[in-house]
Amino acid sequence: MNASTTELPVVVIGAGPIGLAAAAHLIERGIEPLVLEAGEAAGSAVREWSHVRLFSPWGEVTDPAAEKLLAPTGWVRPDAATYPSGGDWAEQYLQPLAEALGDRVRLGATVNGVSRTGRDRIVDADRESQPFVVHYTADGGEQRVFARAVIDASGTWATPSPAGGSGLPALGERAAADRVTYRVPDLKDPAVRARYAGKRTAVIGSGASAFTALATLADLAKDKPGTHAVWILRRGISGSTFGGGEADQLPARGALGLAAKAAVDNGLADAITGFRTETIERDDARLILIGEDGRRLEPVDEVVVLTGFRPDLSFLSEIRLGLDERLQAPVELAPLIDPNQHSCGTVYPHGVNELSHPEKDIYLVGMKSYGRAPTFLAMTGYEQVRSIAAALAGDREAAERVELTLPETGVCGGAGLFDEPADAEANGGGCCAAPATLQIGATPQAGCC
Structure with a gap:
């Protein structure tokens, strides 16, 4: 990278918690950031689930560098x-x-593409010496900006996974869009409350967001007779289905699992197990879900799909990424978070080494770095961007030093801190490792994962 390139800003995509923390860490290192946010306000994705409470307290969801930046403003x-x-x-x-x-921070700026200046993904010649070029739409027109590095913290909120058990939308799912939602309903909103009151609603998913939906629908049923939930799980019910309960070291998450269990035990929700949705049929004003095994469920009025999220990689098509073929997470990070291999929610602190790609100086961070894995914690994302900022500043020792001790998270499985819906059925539950301070890239020596 030449001198003129190092004078360019680092473009951060997304003004959510991790993107803004990345900007704070870059400033702390003397590097100028430019944050491009598609929404009209900071944390636009977070605002879409403003009614959902986090599992972790305030002490675990603010970033140290960000707090330093906020201190002169009088923020407490x-x-x-x-x-x-x-x-x-x-x-x-x-x-x-x-x-x-x-x-x-530039609001209303939707990123459409990222590449190397004058180099598509095939060209090798002088590739790393060229700055990145980022194309985005803002103020009604197309714009571009050049960057020394790109940190993609755009998350996965905009790309929820479908109801279909194959990972593709179920037949008829798109046609039933007026009766299908991929968010936890905000029943404090009168219009939303009216949509579900006295209705029969299918809830598909087994993570904490499914628990939240079941609990809120159960509360609604106490006031509005006829309200009933049908909880659809792709696997059976086991000892870990409802999470850790009182044993969960994240008490708010444990309470959600207990509330979901109470909804089933009290007859306010039916649990349908081993059901993988293949088709959604209309039956007049109602919907019928049909499984891969041919089972047809009783008609429902609404469907709430909470089966996780996946990253949007479309605007990175000209960048050489190294992603795991299953999780769509960076190849070095994937083994640490793969729900096919791990029964724990604890993910060991990691940084620039695990987040690097064949294309130098581009990083996926936050929820997006986890691809389709559901166990992300904000504290982990803050450590990611601290490490990356140090690396971009040339401080490799700090980049490879862990400055985070994760709290013990108890019995795991389910959505992460953000309560983003997750299909955690691949997570077997079980125990989690105790807090550990590890060298980034080191093999964990303790815990059950």
């Missing part, structure tokens, strides 16, 4: 022991942080 972190909702997180932390970053 809320009580470290209390649990924010998504709306609290956005309004009391992300919005002030974006304001502190000022014009380094």
Whole structure:
């Protein structure tokens, strides 16, 4: 990289918690960031689940570098022991942080493509010496900016996984879009409440967001007779289906599992196990779900699909990424988070080594770095961007040093901190490792994973 390239900004895609933290760490290292956010406000994805409460308290969802940037503004972190909702997180932390970053955050900027200047993905000649070029749409027109590096913190919220058990939309799923949602319903909204009140709703998924939906529908049923949930699981019910309960070291998550269990035990929800949706048929104003095994469920009025998310890689098609073929996560990170191999939610701290790609100086961070794995914690993302900022500043020793000790998370399986819906049925539950401070890239020596 030549001198003129190093003077360019680092483009950060996404003004969510990890993207804004990346900007704070870059500033701390004397590197100028430019944050491109598709939404009209910081934390636009978080705001879409503003009614959902996080599993982790305020003390675990703010970034140290961001707090330093906020300190001169008079910002005071809320009580470290209390649990924010998504709306609290956005309004009391992300919005002030974006304001502190000022014009380094560009709102309403949708990234359409990233490449090397004058080089498509086939060309090798002088590739690494060329700056990145980022194309985006803003103010009604196409624009571009050149960058010394790109940090993609755009998340996965915009690309939920479908109801179909094959990973493809079930036949008829798109046609039933007016009755299918991929979000936990906000039943405090009168219009949303009316949509589900007195109705029969199928909830597909087995993560914490499914628990949340079941619990809220059960509460609605107490006030609105006729409200009933049909909980559809692709696997059977086992001892770990409802999470850790009182043994869960994230008490808010444990309580959700207990609430979902109570909904089933009290007859407010039916559990349908071993059901992989193949077709969604219309039956007049209602929907019928048909499984791969030919089973036809009783008609429902609404379907809530909470089967996880997947990364949007379309705008990175000209970049040479090294991604695991199953998880779509960086190849060095994938073995640490693969739900096919791990029964724990604990993911050991990792940084620039695990997040690097064949294309130098481009990084996927936050939820997007996890691909289709569901166990992401904000603290992990903050450590990711701290390590990357150090590497971009040339401080390799700091980049490879772990500065994070993760809390013990108890019995695992299910969505991560953000309560983003996750199809955790590949996670067998079980125990999790105790806190450990490890060298980035080292093989874990303790725990059950």
